[in-house]
């Protein structure tokens with residue numbers, strides 16, 4: 551089969567690799583019809599993780615079931631399914647509590663003591679191959695597949711966003727504990743930040759501020775109903791205070807991650823986290839879903855090499871703020887967010903900028919990584 555393979559920093563190609571096959575009776579194989587490139591792939595693409603050469607990337611996967619393991623009960627050949635980027639077992643202590651981003655059964659225990667969580671095509675998240683390919687092996691298929699309704703093909707471009715960014719954006723707003731009528735500040739207008747803005751709007755936020763350097767992405771945020779704030783201005787906090795009677799937003803989201811940069815393009819790892827402490831009111835919640843990693847040998851900054859940032863903890867403590875972090879538990883939200891799509895209450899596909907064959911993925915990685923104007927979200931069509 552053909553698949554997008556990581557060969558080293560900024561080196562990916564579409565190669566012929568062995569077909570995905572059933573390894574356990576609880577697996578299915580799907581033929582990918584849509585699979586996306588994600589901002590998380592860029593951390594790997596840039597060589598800023600320890601992802602192994604030879605890994606097939608791709609964790610935002612939707613397709614048709616073509617082969618079913620003997621112990622799979624509910625999922626049938628021909629079903630159209632979207633897969634959470636997390637791989638869960640359904641029976642461990644964390645999956646049982648709905649924390650499927652922290653599965654104990656599927657995790658790779660060699661990553662670090664107490665490691666939890668697994669994903670397709672991801673650094674440190676187990677041996678699973680990704681779905682930027684023609685076929686994908688899905689473990690514990692009855693648990694992990696979300697079967698799509700009769701408009702699966704018609705709304706495929708929306709449903710594919712249930713694999714990651716729509717639930718992840720929603721999760722950011724839940725970690726931020728946004729309530730109807732509250733204001734929220736979201737740093738990052740990438741796909742995840744834009745989905746957080748859409749989620750906040752659906753949940754009835756009164757003012758949604760989205761901060762980014764990129765004008766084309768801020769324009770999309772505005773289309774979603776947010777107030778765009780350019781982070782090239784050095785008075786981001788002042789602008790938010792001016793909109794919120796000097797108090798700060800009721801809550802905030804970090805949707806950028808450890809590679810955040812300043813207006814000059816230089817990485818400043820603590821920049822967004824400290825900006826959130828300033829821009830969110832005393833007692834407010836901060837949801838951090840941008841990825842941070844335990845070690846970052848490729849960082850220019852000495853603290854960042856050890857996975858640390860100079861965080862304004864004193865101010866955070868003094869303001870009595872609260873914080874939630876980590877991978878999204880996609881299964882906690884995807885079924886209900888699918889209902890919003892099905893009934894026309896959410897249209898996450900509005901952020902798609904490029905829809906291309908798998909063969910063109912290497913070129914798309916380049917553009918998306920440069921954050922070239924207009925390259926907001928790329929979806930790949932391996933079956934086209």
Ligand SMILES: NC(=O)c1ccc[n+]([C@@H]2O[C@H](COP(=O)([O-])OP(=O)(O)OC[C@H]3O[C@@H](n4cnc5c(N)ncnc54)[C@H](O)[C@@H]3O)[C@@H](O)[C@H]2O)c1
Nearest residue numbers: 589590738740741742762806807810811839840841877878
């Ligand atoms: N926790 C999870 O489950 C989960 C899931 C998916 C993605 N992620 C992570 O979320 C983050 C965002 O993903 P994405 O797909 O939107 O990526 P992206 O890289 O396309 O978007 C990041 C955006 O942040 C902006 N940015 C950079 N520095 C900034 C600053 N100082 N202030 C404001 N904006 C700034 C960039 O211009 C860009 O538009 C990544 O770290 C990704 O790995 C986490």
Ligand SMILES: [Zn+2]
Nearest residue numbers: 588590610714
């Ligand atoms: Zn993703």
Ligand SMILES: [Zn+2]
Nearest residue numbers: 639642645653
């Ligand atoms: Zn589990």
